[in-house]
Amino acid sequence: MPFDPIKLEGAPKGPPPAKLWPFVWHFVRQIKGLLLVLLVLEACVAAGQASIPVMIGWLINDINASAATRDVLSHPWLWSVAAPILVGWGGCMIAMWFIYDHYYTPRFNNLIRYQLARYTLGHSMAYFAHEFAGRIANKVIEGGGALRDPLRSVMSALWYCGFFSVATVGTMIHFDLWLAAPVVVWLTLYIGSLFYFLPRARKLQLAHNRDHTRLVGHVNDVYANIGIVKLFARETEETAANLAELEAHGASYRRALDVIWRMGACHTVMNVALLLATPALALAHWQEGRISSGVAVMVIPMVWQLVNMSGWIRHESTAVFDTLARVEECMETIARPWSVVDRPDARDLTVKPGGGAVEFRDIAFDYGGARVVEHLNLVIPAGQRVGLIGRSGAGKSTLVNLLLRFYDLKGGEILIDGQDIAGVTQRSLRRHIAVVTQDNSLLHRTIAENIGYGRPDASRDELREAARRAHAEAFIETLSDQNGARGFSAQVGERGVKLSGGQRQRVAIARVILEDAPILVLDEATSALDSEVEAAIQQEMMELMRGRTTLAIAHRLSTIAHLDRLVVLDKGRIVEDGAHADLLARDGLYAQLWKRQSGGFLGD
CATH class of the missing domain: 1.20.1560.10 (ABC transporter type 1, transmembrane domain)
Structure with a gap:
């Protein structure tokens, strides 16, 4: 041959x-x-x-x-x-x-x-x-x-x-x-x-x-x-x-x-x-x-x-x-050149048990036009739970994308446990960060393959335990597909179309639970859940955040008000930083947003 x-x-x-x-x-x-x-x-x-x-x-x-x-x-x-x-x-x-x-x-x-x-x-x-x-x-x-x-x-x-x-x-x-x-x-x-x-x-x-x-x-x-x-x-x-x-x-x-x-x-x-x-x-x-x-x-x-x-x-x-x-x-x-590449001497990111400190050091970034982030500095100690708050376009999701190195910075650097993420391999970086987003599309594969995507070597018992903790096991057991497969072996359809938004969200949460990464990113992680399911899963989410460096984004401020620290962004800059009670006492932008909420959502 x-x-x-x-x-x-x-x-x-x-x-x-x-x-x-x-x-x-x-x-x-x-x-x-x-x-x-x-x-x-x-x-x-x-x-x-x-x-x-x-x-x-x-x-x-x-x-x-x-x-x-x-x-x-x-x-x-x-x-x-x-x-x-x-x-x-x-x-x-x-x-x-x-x-x-x-x-x-x-x-x-x-x-x-x-x-x-x-x-x-x-x-x-x-x-x-x-x-x-x-x-x-x-x-x-x-x-x-x-x-x-x-x-x-x-x-x-x-x-x-x-x-x-x-x-x-x-x-x-x-x-x-x-x-x-x-x-x-x-x-x-x-x-x-x-x-x-x-x-x-x-x-x-x-x-x-x-x-x-x-x-x-x-x-x-x-x-x-x-x-x-x-x-x-x-x-x-x-x-x-x-x-x-x-x-x-x-x-x-x-x-x-x-x-x-x-x-x-x-x-x-x-x-x-x-x-x-x-x-x-x-x-x-x-x-x-x-x-x-x-x-x-x-x-x-x-x-x-x-x-x-x-x-x-x-x-x-x-x-x-x-x-x-x-x-x-x-x-x-x-055949276009890659815009984000590993350096020739890039090494694997190492995060020791109890580690995961994140630092944004004087970073600047734009998407090809006006600057979205300018001279931003933010230090998140290992294990701290931080909520990112701001109006649409304030730069919250941009910070997450930059932390995952989906884009390269225009200036400054981002460090994880003192290691510049520009100098580590993208593969090792993303394996240390677990993400649940608002739009959790699934692969057209089985439920088991979707939950175990970050850990394909996980056992069936581990998959079931992750699904149970995400309050997903009950509906998974009722699923079937056109080939007669049932439960964890059922196909979810293209982009998970056979599941409701809330079901897809719970499968994504189960995937993150199973991945067990030291850094956790929650971008409107419970937005697709109804109030009853969200209340049931909140305790599990709190347990999931324990001991992990967490960045959580939510427009419904009541879902992140209990976090250790809230960082308020406006036009790519940090304008307020502190705990929920402290920020309310300052009567600044966060207090205005809190007061203007209707049904728990952030106003314009």
């Missing part, structure tokens, strides 16, 4: 190149030994194919020479030359197809997809925030075929036909120099037409592929948010918008097809000229006695094969440039 696409031993590291041909070579070089074998086999098959008209010519000459005896089968060339050539040609064909179907097509495809998927997962949260998930997934999956297919076309069409053309011209020159003249002229014009038309087709095809991506993105966006479309009765408007995208898509496709049609028309004229000129020249030379009847007959199947191959080359060349346009778009989407 030339390579193993799963282990990927010796696979190139780092990002794929951002230019087309280096991007192609990045993957091709990993299977160059296999490609060399295929190129040799393709050349052998082409040589065998080119020899068939020659053998037909030999047969015609022998038939003419043996007209009286009718003893053609005893001629030695038939068994000593023709038979081995045909057997070898068939053997090379079988071996070539076997390698294509058992090694090249499935394995090279998966190698590309695996490496693209592996690299894509390393992109920052900002990358995924600016791209459609469906578009990214489509480019990762499509990238395998988009690179595999043109490479096979080059080998099976361009290389094969090129070798056949050389063999044909060489054979004609061997018998009569002038016989090759029409073919040489035809090849020159044919290759020139490819160089003229194909780059134009590629440019138009790339534009069409971008229209196609926009169309798919629009359709995906509508279906992904079908609830909003139905709620506001916007089906007619979305259908009209879809029609506009389809018209743009169709117009760009017609422009690309027009270039391909003109190339085909040009080739048809050239093919007709070749089919008229070469046989006529061969017959003229036969009449003059310059060539035998076998050679004259040999020319006809040779040029007919060339004409047939010209259509094959045109089709494959068009397909190559079509798929290369898809490769370019895939490259533009995926």
